[in-house]
Amino acid sequence: MTTQTVKILNKVGLHARPASMLVNTAGKFGCDIKIKNSEKSVTAKSMINLLSLRAKMGDTITIEADGSDEKEAVKALTDLINSKFGED
Amino acid sequence: METFNGTGVSKGYAIGTAYVIEPCEKKSAAHTAGNSCEEAERLKGAVELSKRQVKDIAQKASRSLDGKNAGIIESQINFLDDPAFVGQAFTLIKGKNISAETAVSHVADSLYAAFSHIDDDYIKERAADIKDIGDRILKNLAGEKSGIDFENMPENTVLFAHDLKPSDTAQIDKSKVSAFVTEAGGRTSHTAILAKAFGIAAVVGCKGMLGNVKTGDKVITDGVSGTVLINPDEKELSKYTRISEKFKTENAKNTAAAKRAVYTKAGKRITVAANIGTINDLKTAISNGAEGVGLFRTEFLYMDRSDMPSEEEQFEVYKKAAQMLDGRPLTIRTLDIGGDKSLPYLNLPKESNPFLGLRAIRLCLKDTGIFKPQLRAILRASAFGNIQIMFPMISSLGELSEAKGVLESCKAELRRRGEAFDSCIKTGMMVEIPSAAIMADSFAGHVDFFSIGTNDLTQYTLAADRLNENVSELYNPMNPAVLKLIQMTINAAHAASIPCCMCGELASDEKAAAVLLGYGLDEFSVSPGAITETKSNLLKKASAGQ
Numbered sequence: 001m002t003t004q005t006v007k008i009l010n011k012v013g014l015h016a017r018p019a020s021m022l023v024n025t026a027g028k029f030g031c032d033i034k035i036k037n038s039e040k041s042v043t044a045k046s047m048i049n050l051l052s053l054r055a056k057m058g059d060t061i062t063i064e065a066d067g068s069d070e071k072e073a074v075k076a077l078t079d080l081i082n083s084k085f086g087e088d
Numbered sequence: 089m090e091t092f093n094g095t096g097v098s099k100g101y102a103i104g105t106a107y108v109i110e111p112c113e114k115k116s117a118a119h120t121a122g123n124s125c126e127e128a129e130r131l132k133g134a135v136e137l138s139k140r141q142v143k144d145i146a147q148k149a150s151r152s153l154d155g156k157n158a159g160i161i162e163s164q165i166n167f168l169d170d171p172a173f174v175g176q177a178f179t180l181i182k183g184k185n186i187s188a189e190t191a192v193s194h195v196a197d198s199l200y201a202a203f204s205h206i207d208d209d210y211i212k213e214r215a216a217d218i219k220d221i222g223d224r225i226l227k228n229l230a231g232e233k234s235g236i237d238f239e240n241m242p243e244n245t246v247l248f249a250h251d252l253k254p255s256d257t258a259q260i261d262k263s264k265v266s267a268f269v270t271e272a273g274g275r276t277s278h279t280a281i282l283a284k285a286f287g288i289a290a291v292v293g294c295k296g297m298l299g300n301v302k303t304g305d306k307v308i309t310d311g312v313s314g315t316v317l318i319n320p321d322e323k324e325l326s327k328y329t330r331i332s333e334k335f336k337t338e339n340a341k342n343t344a345a346a347k348r349a350v351y352t353k354a355g356k357r358i359t360v361a362a363n364i365g366t367i368n369d370l371k372t373a374i375s376n377g378a379e380g381v382g383l384f385r386t387e388f389l390y391m392d393r394s395d396m397p398s399e400e401e402q403f404e405v406y407k408k409a410a411q412m413l414d415g416r417p418l419t420i421r422t423l424d425i426g427g428d429k430s431l432p433y434l435n436l437p438k439e440s441n442p443f444l445g446l447r448a449i450r451l452c453l454k455d456t457g458i459f460k461p462q463l464r465a466i467l468r469a470s471a472f473g474n475i476q477i478m479f480p481m482i483s484s485l486g487e488l489s490e491a492k493g494v495l496e497s498c499k500a501e502l503r504r505r506g507e508a509f510d511s512c513i514k515t516g517m518m519v520e521i522p523s524a525a526i527m528a529d530s531f532a533g534h535v536d537f538f539s540i541g542t543n544d545l546t547q548y549t550l551a552a553d554r555l556n557e558n559v560s561e562l563y564n565p566m567n568p569a570v571l572k573l574i575q576m577t578i579n580a581a582h583a584a585s586i587p588c589c590m591c592g593e594l595a596s597d598e599k600a601a602a603v604l605l606g607y608g609l610d611e612f613s614v615s616p617g618a619i620t621e622t623k624s625n626l627l628k629k630a631s632a633g634q
Contacts, residue, residue, distance in 0.1 A: 016214060020163035027169075047163065048172040048199060048218075051211055 002070040004063045006077075010084035013056035016047075018085040023047045025080050031067020033077070044077065089321050094294030096314035097275050098283035098617065101332035102267035103325065104244030106305040106318070108298070109252075127181045131174075131188040134228035139168050141224065145394050167221045173199060174225075188229055196222025216435070241265070246307050250298065252279045262286055262368075267309035269294050269316050274560050275593060283311075284596075285369045287376075287617030291316055293557065342620035346377035350626045352605065358630060360623045361417070361613040363591055370409055373616035377623065380417040382539065382613025383478070383591035384409065386462065387425055395433055396458065402465035410473025417474045419539070419589075419613075420466050421518065422491075423458065424448040424480040434458075443547070448481035453490055463498040470510035477513060478539055483521040488534055518591075520544035525573035532584035539613070540577055542592025546570050565594040571603065578607045589613055596622045601629045 010018060026033050026044035033044040037059055042049035044063070055061055061081075065073045142164050167173050173195060180191040196218060203215035244266045251272040266288055270279050273292035283290030289311030301307065301318050308317040308328050317324055350358040361382035362373035370381065389397050389405060410418050426447025430436055439445035452459035466477055479491045492515065502509055519525050520541030528538065542565045547554045549570050552562035564570070574590075581588035589611035594600050596614035598621075604612070605626070614622045 015211070016163045016217075020166045023166050023170075043171065046170050046172040046175075047166040048170050051214055052202070052206070054206065054208055054211060 001064060001066045002074045003065075004074045004078050005060055006063065006081045008055050008057055008059050008061065008081060010087045011057055012087070013059070014050055014053060016051070018087075019047050019050040021080060021085050022050060022077065025076050026073065028076070029065070029067070029069045029073035031065045031070045031073050033066075033073055034064045036062040036064065089324065090300050090318045092294050092297040092300070092316045092318070094269070094291040094297075094314045094316065095275065096290070096311045097273075097277075097280035097292050098268075098288060098290035098311050099335075099621070100267070100287070100289035100311045101328060101335055102244065102246055102289045102307075102309040102311075103328055103332065104246045104266050104307060104309075105242050106301050106303055106307045107241060107245045107247055108301055108303045109247060109249035124182050124185050127186075127188045127191075128178055130229060131177060131181065131192070131225075134188070134225050135168055135174055137228045138221070138224045139165055141228075142168065142221075164217055164221055167218065168225075173218070173221070189226060192222055192225050192229070196225075220432075246309050248298065248301050248307075251277070252282070260286075262288075267291075267311065269297065269307075269309055271295055271298055272557075274555065274557060274563075277555070281365075281615060284615035284617040285365070285372065287372060339620065342624040343376065345624040345627060346620040348623075348627065349379075350623060350630050352630045356608075356610075358605070358609075358626060359611045360619055360626065361419075361589070361611055362616050362619060363613050364409075364616065367405065367408060367412070369616050370412055373619060374412065376616055376619040378416075378616065378619055380419070380474075380611075381409070381413065382419050382589050382611055384418060384420045386421060386423055387429055390423065390425065390431055391429070393433075396461075399461040399465045399468075402462055403468050406466055406469035406475065407472045410469050410475050413473060415474055417476055419476045419478050419516070421478045421480050422449070422462055422466075423452055426451050443553070449479050449487060449491055450481065453487065453494070456494055459494055460498055463495055464502060467495075467498060467502055467509040467513065468507055470513050471508040475510065475513060476516060476537065478516045478518060478537075480518045480541070481521060481544075482517045482519075482531070483523045485527075485530060485534070488517060488531065492534075516586075518544075519577045520548070520592075522549050522573060525577045528577045528580035529583065532580045532586055535586065537587050537589065538577055538581045539589040539591050540574055542570070542574070542590060542594035545573060545592070546594075549573060565592065565597070566600060566603075574604075575607045578609055581610075582608060587611065598625050601625050605629055 008014065012018065023045060034041050035044045035050065035053065037053040037055045040053055042053060044050065063074050063077050177191040177195045180186060180194060181188060199218050200215050203211060203218060241261065241264045243264055245264050246267040246269060247265055248269045251270050252268060268279050268283050268290040270292045271294055273279050277292055279290055279292055289309045291309055291311060291314050294316055297316060305318055306320065308320050308324060350360065352358060359379045361380040362378035363383040363385065364370045364373055364381055365385045365388040373381065389402060406420060424447070425431055426436065426442060426445060436446065446454065466475060469475055477495065479488065482488050495515065499509065514536035516535045516537035516539060517531065518541045519528060519538050522545070524531060525545065543554060546563060546565040550562055550567055552559045554563050578588045587610040590604065590609055591613040595612040596618040612622055612626065
């Protein structure tokens with residue numbers, strides 16, 4: 001299992017568009033991916049679950065991936081979050 | 089043979105084959121769960137179709153909206169792949185052996201409830217997306233089962249339905265459908281207006297017929313008397329074949345007459361124009377001899393879609409209509425939404441009294457983000473033809489001057505952009521609220537024309553809902569109070585030397601023509617299918633009297 005903590009940097013947090021980008025990226029990998037915000041942990045492949053995390057700017061979330069492509073998956077998701085999802 | 093009676097709302101006769109559109113409620117109730125594999129397959133099909141539809145909408149949106157909004161629409165696609173949504177519905181089908189409909193409703197409802205309780209406004213809004221997607225899947229599930237098969241309809245099809253919705257009728261093939269019969273509706277229902285525009289027979293308010301007619305039955309529809317005969321005998325068949333032929337000959341004569349202009353005995357020219365909603369209506373109107381368009385109902389541009397039409401999109405339609413009319417006037421009424429017509433994407437609040445609520449010009453003045461793109465589109469199209477602007481639902485001078493102010497600001501913006509438009513564009517108002525008719529003399533100095541909307545004027549004057557079958561007897565545009573308001577409006581227009589048009593149903597009422605000519609009405613604007621008949625009637629009445 002690969003784990004990585006990341007800080008949400010974009011203004012709106014994990015709202016519709018960022019969550020949708022996250023789901024699309026997570027969907028490219030075969031491994032199980034979970035995102036944790038404080039106590040709650042959900043699959044990164046469900047937009048509805050991601051929205052229910054209510055992750056805001058400044059929150060630190062944890063990415064946990066388990067499977068053959070876990071390293072690549074964690075890197076891709078970390079890069080995406082750090083890029084502020086393309087927001088200015 | 090069985091006989092049913094309703095109200096004939098569009099004249100004509102049709103001898104044809106019945107096609108019955110089953111009501112929606114019946115469909116879901118009648119559907120019992122098949123085996124779970126079948127149900128999962130049905131859901132899969134409906135989800136795939138939904139994805140294609142959402143992608144299509146997102147693509148259209150990305151052309152007309154900014155990228156961010158398009159992104160939000162596109163994110164709906166994720167819901168269609170979401171394990172917590174569609175995935176959950178599949179799990180329910182397999183685990184509980186329930187129908188695809190029940191599974192989708194269950195998941196959508198519980199997610200909707202969960203999301204609407206989150207105290208983050210942005211996420212709360214996603215509840216609407218979830219509902220939207222759930223509804224779409226349900227609709228597609230229903231459509232897949234008994235969608236209307238317009239493609240394989242035989243010639244001379246008579247459509248039977250509880251009521252026809254704009255979304256049902258949008259794809260109707262005019263060359264195949266020869267009549268409408270509905271259980272609901274009155275003279276001003278969507279069915280009636282559409283049938284008149286198509287120039288086909290229609291009977292509405294025909295109660296109790298749905299259980300007694302099935303697709304494939306031979307039927308006769310008499311749009312004049314409002315009679316519907318199911319599996320008629322030979323005697324009725326030959327009688328109606330004769331009547332129908334005679335009607336067609338009469339119609340051909342009227343069409344020939346429609347090419348002539350109407351003059352009163354005093355030598356005043358009376359024009360007969362058309363009320364249209366679409367470019368198709370305009371084609372019918374022009375071939376029937378319309379001398380212009382007295383009412384372009386722009387609502388149809390906004391309906392049956394999931395986003396607002398852009399300025400560019402509207403401009404293209406208005407420009408095309410103006411060019412088709414080739415110099416004849418095109419009166420474009422600004423958006424009249426609210427009341428009985430709502431738009432899903434505007435998220436208008438539910439009102440307990442929608443006809444007295446936020447509709448038409450009130451909505452446009454409140455949200456100029458809706459109003460301005462339309463005004464700019466109309467102005468730009470005015471460079472290509474003879475266009476007039478008309479404001480609906482004006483009830484006070486303040487509203488009129490506010491609307492004119494917004495129009496001026498749009499003109500200023502187009503000048504800055506360097507876009508061409510008719511700087512002397514004529515601006516008029518609908519007189520459809522009693523206050524406007526009563527104060528018509530005060531309004532007349534501020535507009536270039538009046539247009540009397542008798543449908544709303546009648547219902548507001550008599551406090552009788554025109555869509556409510558229980559009070560339809562009170563709804564009478566020939567009531568003396570309504571006629572008095574009409575007369576006051578025409579007099580006020582003429583005192584200020586501006587023309588007065590009528591674009592309500594009364595304009596095509598044979599019995600009202602003499603009275604209206606007597607009042608001095610300048611223009612009769614009627615549905616495209618009623619032009620020839622109205623004109624031949626006016627030719628008779630005008631030469632006989634006034």
